[in-house]
Amino acid sequence: MTTIEIRKAITQANDRLAEQLRQRFACHGILVLNLIASPGAGKTALLEKTIGALGGTFTINVIEGDPYTSLDSKRIIHAGGGSVQINTEGGCHLDARMVSEVMDRFNLAHTDLIVIENVGNLLCPAAWDLGQDATVVVASLTEGADKPLKYPEAFVRAQVAVINKLDLEPHLPATAADLKNNARMVNPSLSVFEVSCLAGTGLESWYQWIAAAIKTKKERRGRA
Amino acid sequence: MHEEPYTQAMLDLALQEAGGKRITEIRLGVGRFSAIVPASVEVFFRYLSAGTPAEGARLMFETVPVELTCTVCGRIVTPDIPPQAPIRPALGAIFKKGCRCGAGKLTITGGLGFDLIDLTLGDQGSIAPGGEAGE
Numbered sequence: 001m002t003t004i005e006i007r008k009a010i011t012q013a014n015d016r017l018a019e020q021l022r023q024r025f026a027c028h029g030i031l032v033l034n035l036i037a038s039p040g041a042g043k044t045a046l047l048e049k050t051i052g053a054l055g056g057t058f059t060i061n062v063i064e065g066d067p068y069t070s071l072d073s074k075r076i077i078h079a080g081g082g083s084v085q086i087n088t089e090g091g092c093h094l095d096a097r098m099v100s101e102v103m104d105r106f107n108l109a110h111t112d113l114i115v116i117e118n119v120g121n122l123l124c125p126a127a128w129d130l131g132q133d134a135t136v137v138v139a140s141l142t143e144g145a146d147k148p149l150k151y152p153e154a155f156v157r158a159q160v161a162v163i164n165k166l167d168l169e170p171h172l173p174a175t176a177a178d179l180k181n182n183a184r185m186v187n188p189s190l191s192v193f194e195v196s197c198l199a200g201t202g203l204e205s206w207y208q209w210i211a212a213a214i215k216t217k218k219e220r221r222g223r224a
Numbered sequence: 225m226h227e228e229p230y231t232q233a234m235l236d237l238a239l240q241e242a243g244g245k246r247i248t249e250i251r252l253g254v255g256r257f258s259a260i261v262p263a264s265v266e267v268f269f270r271y272l273s274a275g276t277p278a279e280g281a282r283l284m285f286e287t288v289p290v291e292l293t294c295t296v297c298g299r300i301v302t303p304d305i306p307p308q309a310p311i312r313p314a315l316g317a318i319f320k321k322g323c324r325c326g327a328g329k330l331t332i333t334g335g336l337g338f339d340l341i342d343l344t345l346g347d348q349g350s351i352a353p354g355g356e357a358g359e
Contacts, residue, residue: 001345001347002344003342003343004342006237008237008241009338009339009340010230011338012233012237013237014233149315152332152336153258153336156331156336182316185319186332188295189331
């Protein structure tokens, strides 16, 4: 009997592939966001708004992860974005292999932003690197303010949190202040945007952040 | 369902590291915040490893505790949250209390992952599947 020490993350193979994807995206100067949220938090609504506001200036392509349907992909195309659909057939997250299989369906030479809309789930998508520049977690007030404490991994691994459905705040026990506090408790360096995709409020600073991040990525084109 | 892709990734990594040798034991580090249920990994492993050199291997799970680091003084806190205790109130209370330095906020720096710690390989090298298992 021989025992050999390994001490490696289970996701090592995925992480390696994700790193290769990151290099490829960097060659083209494409900003890549991994968008994570629970079902119904407003990931697709946020993208529809973003494409509406920035689609005239930037080419925005979306990889849509969904267990079975292409409903969200249709919404993205209707909003004016490019979209490819990944159906996970019940799988609860996207992985780097899935992204690598579809990314060339976009014209990468003419893409400014790729958003990978992950499967609606706050548990495991955060653990699988997709080659993104930043992970954005969307949390809505209808889910309650305690989600960052219940699902810390998604918030710990994210750089940006978008708090959605602020228009419903008067009708709900959860407050944006509590949700923001809990998110920052788990991850003090999180950038937080407070928006209502339905009412179209609070989105200006989110658009500015995206536009600035796209420009920064373009300036660094070729550098991983 | 949730543990299936993790188990497949773990099995792939173990087989690759074993280089074709028979695996009799796999020691795994499961982060307290990894959302991995060892019993589910066991079930998927029995099914996925069938016919591979890892068939019949014993899985040993070690819990990797939550590790919190102060953003100001850098102190590392490893809170003792009992295995069956709900994390949320315990974690909330710890965060609210903050670091004893008084200035810093705590941030989670450990206990999120799922790692392969080590492998025990059989002496007889590569054998046909269906041989004696994990004795």
